[in-house]
Amino acid sequence: MIVNRKVQTLDEFTIQQLRDVPQATGELSHLLRNIGLAGKRIHREVNKAGLVDILGDTGDVNVQGEEVKKLDVYANEQMMGVLRHGIACAGIASEELPDFVAFDDAKSIQSKYVCMFDPLDGSSNIDVNVSIGTIFSVYRRLSPIGTVVTREDFLQPGNRQVAAGYIVYGSSSMLVYATRRGVNGFTLDPSIGEWTLSHPDIKCPERGKIYSVNHGNFFQYDEKVRRYIEACQKKTKADGGPYTQRYIGSMVADVHRNLIKGGIFMYPGTIDRPKGKLRLMYECNPFAFIMQVAGGKATDGKTNILDIQPVELHQRTPLFIGSRLMMEELEQYLAS
Numbered sequence: 001m002i003v004n005r006k007v008q009t010l011d012e013f014t015i016q017q018l019r020d021v022p023q024a025t026g027e028l029s030h031l032l033r034n035i036g037l038a039g040k041r042i043h044r045e046v047n048k049a050g051l052v053d054i055l056g057d058t059g060d061v062n063v064q065g066e067e068v069k070k071l072d073v074y075a076n077e078q079m080m081g082v083l084r085h086g087i088a089c090a091g092i093a094s095e096e097l098p099d100f101v102a103f104d105d106a107k108s109i110q111s112k113y114v115c116m117f118d119p120l121d122g123s124s125n126i127d128v129n130v131s132i133g134t135i136f137s138v139y140r141r142l143s144p145i146g147t148v149v150t151r152e153d154f155l156q157p158g159n160r161q162v163a164a165g166y167i168v169y170g171s172s173s174m175l176v177y178a179t180r181r182g183v184n185g186f187t188l189d190p191s192i193g194e195w196t197l198s199h200p201d202i203k204c205p206e207r208g209k210i211y212s213v214n215h216g217n218f219f220q221y222d223e224k225v226r227r228y229i230e231a232c233q234k235k236t237k238a239d240g241g242p243y244t245q246r247y248i249g250s251m252v253a254d255v256h257r258n259l260i261k262g263g264i265f266m267y268p269g270t271i272d273r274p275k276g277k278l279r280l281m282y283e284c285n286p287f288a289f290i291m292q293v294a295g296g297k298a299t300d301g302k303t304n305i306l307d308i309q310p311v312e313l314h315q316r317t318p319l320f321i322g323s324r325l326m327m328e329e330l331e332q333y334l335a336s
């Protein structure tokens with residue numbers, strides 16, 4: 001077998017980055033390594049999800065004598081487990097848990113980061129073999145090192161993120177993360193069980209031809225949003241079109257595709273849910289950060305997502321995110 005020694009693994013890459021920043025302590029590399037490990041375990045479970053029906057249902061005991069867990073519960077436990085047992089995270093908040101969890105052991109309280117995540121995004125797609133993912137966000141705590149973290153450590157605006165990323169479990173699995181220095185993507189090489197750098201320095205094209213929105217909700221959207229969607233449908237070659245509509249229903253897969261190919265993703269507020277469906281802390285902020293570092297943009301229709309001061313952990317927000325020039329055009333419609 002030919003081994004390409006120039007291909008960097010996630011660990012090699014983050015260590016290389018450390019060399020370039022003399023004051024770095026290595027805590028973030030450690031944290032990313034932990035998340036990478038949880039991601040590999042979730043990848044393995046996702047890949048055998050189709051077997052659950054023949055191996056036993058959720059709540060059953062499987063042939064190995066283990067309880068069969070719902071995948072989102074499993075994913076949550078993996079993410080929480082690696083971060084709790086690592087030495088780079090002082091506490092977490094998760095879409096799956098009612099409140100944040102402070103890690104109060106002697107080692108964890110010395111850590112400077114807190115982490116928030118959606119352990120399994122797109123969970124309604126699990127049963128039908130469609131891509132799903134994990135989304136995460138890392139902040140520097142505000143409380144003093146050596147103490148137990150507080151709610152304020154979590155309720156920070158997205159522009160305070162130190163890093164954010166996601167893992168998409170798709171035709172291949174990929175881990176993408178951003179720091180202010182750039183966005184990099186790593187594909188899981190199952191033969192060595194390592195995330196390997198496949199998409200260095202990702203930039204979102206300034207313009208694309210894809211728009212992603214749930215058309216089933218069309219008549220629930222605000223008139224300005226409807227007008228923009230109709231404009232997308234009317235695009236011709238002369239004004240950058242024609243556009244194509246793509247909507248998987250897993251944000252992680254929808255936004256990943258648009259990040260790479262260029263496009264716009266929307267989850268607007270509806271009459272029934274004026275704040276939409278997506279969660280600011282676990283879904284919108286991490287993607288807004290990644291998109292901004294990659295050259296794109298994200299808003300709630302009025303405010304840059306990253307500038308919203310959160311008031312509660314599970315708050316929802318409308319979301320518009322994507323290529324810079326497409327976002328600028330959308331903003332003209334929303335302002336009109």
Ligand code: AHG
Binds near residue numbers: 121
């Ligand atoms: P989750 O599985 O974490 O609850 O998130 C699902 C979200 C998101 O991934 C996706 O974009 C959206 O739900 C789809 O919602 P609709 O089916 O209402 O379009």
Ligand code: MN
Binds near residue numbers: 118120121251
């Ligand atoms: Mn989600």
Ligand code: MN
Binds near residue numbers: 118121123
């Ligand atoms: Mn979820």
